[in-house]
Amino acid sequence: MNKIQLNKLPINSTGKVEELNCDGNLRRRMLDLGIVKGTNIIPVLKSPFGDPIAFEIRGSIVALRKEVSEKISVNFDN
Numbered sequence: 001m002n003k004i005q006l007n008k009l010p011i012n013s014t015g016k017v018e019e020l021n022c023d024g025n026l027r028r029r030m031l032d033l034g035i036v037k038g039t040n041i042i043p044v045l046k047s048p049f050g051d052p053i054a055f056e057i058r059g060s061i062v063a064l065r066k067e068v069s070e071k072i073s074v075n076f077d078n
Contacts, residue, residue, distance in 0.1 A: 002076050007053060007069040011043050015074030022071045030072070034058040041074060 009015045017039045020030055034057055035041070044061065045054035052063040 003073055004076050005070045006041065006043075006055070006064075006072040006074050007066050009041070009043050009074060009076055011046060013042065013076060015041050015076045017041060017072060018075050019073040020071065021073060022068075026068065026071070030068075033062055034060075035072060041072075 003018055004015070006015065017035055017037050019037070020027055020035065022030065039057065042056040043053050044056050047053070051066045053066075053069060054061050054063045055069075
């Protein structure tokens with residue numbers, strides 16, 4: 001398994017959250033969205049310019065901007 005930033009995960013590939021590299025209100029928001037260690041995340045849609053990206057997280061679709069998604073490290077198996 002490779003550890004990469006969430007924003008670099010290929011569309012329709014599954015990544016498992018390994019680490020949140022943020023704190024304060026942003027960390028609280030990620031935790032409230034269900035982005036915790038071990039959660040599976042699948043990028044499903046990318047906007048025409050690549051920002052934001054829509055992810056499937058625990059059965060919901062959530063759009064995250066690049067500056068947020070690059071703070072989330074995921075394990076990805078090519």
